[in-house]
Amino acid sequence: MKTKKEIRNENFNRLIEEAGSISELARRCGYENPASLYQLRVRLNKQEEGSRGITNTLSAKLESGMGKPRGWMDIPQESTVGSSGTVSGSSVSAIDMSNASGRVVTVTRNTNETQITISLNLDGTGRSRFDTGVPFLEHMLDQIARHSLIDLDISCKGDLHIDDHHTVEDIGITLGQALKQALGDKAGIRRYGHAYVPLDEALSRVVIDLSGRPGLVYNLNFTRAWIGKFDVDLFSEFFHGLVNHSMMTLHIDNLSGYNAHHQAETVFKAFGRALRMAVEHDPRMAGQMPSTKGTLTA
């Protein structure tokens, strides 16, 4: 039986992982200076005699900053972070899209390296549920769902005992296949989308053309190689997979930023917003034949 102190310590580490870094956790919980959280972690890791652990005040601050229900810090969580659907605000069970009105698809892709099922609704509300075993990727996929308003449900069993590579790349591929299927003949959509998104010192621009031709221009030079346990090289694999299978033209430019977590987050948020614009129906196009098809009555 774990003590309350041990459970809180474990959940504290879980939140650091979920946020991507201790500075990001501090930022989300409203600390201007992450130093106090760093000191706390050092103290907890040393298991200092007589240390009183995480206070009720801090516990409540962490819960509200990370969108957890009250009392979450005192509940023992699943031992493997990310393997049981750890998305903020969503439940572990799959999102029910069976009665959804809109452009809904489910795509399954199985190889020896990964087994993936993705359901999405282009006309959703931005709900998401992920079970991939890669928490930082899930944090980024969550940005796509939230900012594109596409409902996104992704399950992946990948060869994580090797590394995250196949999982991240293959989720990109399968997401590309699902987008292509859901878009159908693309009649009435805007086709083009663009967005600039800042996050503090970081700024990124993403421009999309649902052209039917794959093309990626990727100007994203990370200031460090790893974000927590996540290898930033994998983002390029993700977007290559996505572009090649959705058949979109995608320009990604990170224009500024020195915090790698912020660099990544601005790219994914901008991608989500640009995607929303590109896939949405243009009301002025509704009911009209695409102009290149000409008239049917002459």
Ligand SMILES: [Mn+2]
């Ligand atoms: Mn973040």
